[in-house]
Amino acid sequence: MSGTSMATPHIAGAATLYLSSQPGDSPTTVRNALLNGGSTSVTSCDGNGHGYFTGNKDQFKEPLFYAKNN
Numbered sequence: 001m002s003g004t005s006m007a008t009p010h011i012a013g014a015a016t017l018y019l020s021s022q023p024g025d026s027p028t029t030v031r032n033a034l035l036n037g038g039s040t041s042v043t044s045c046d047g048n049g050h051g052y053f054t055g056n057k058d059q060f061k062e063p064l065f066y067a068k069n070n
Helices: 004-021 027-036
Strands: none
Touching: 004 027
């Protein structure tokens, strides 16, 4: 339950949520919005799903993506 097998459907879902409120946006705009919505290595985890994952077991620092449907 990790890696691209889990990341891909989550980001696809986030893109769908984004497009539900911005249906005319281009794929590039969606991509940029999702990238800008990700955490950075200095974003502290707030305990509610937003922040930077600190339990990495490898050298790769993957940002978390927080998707909230307002």
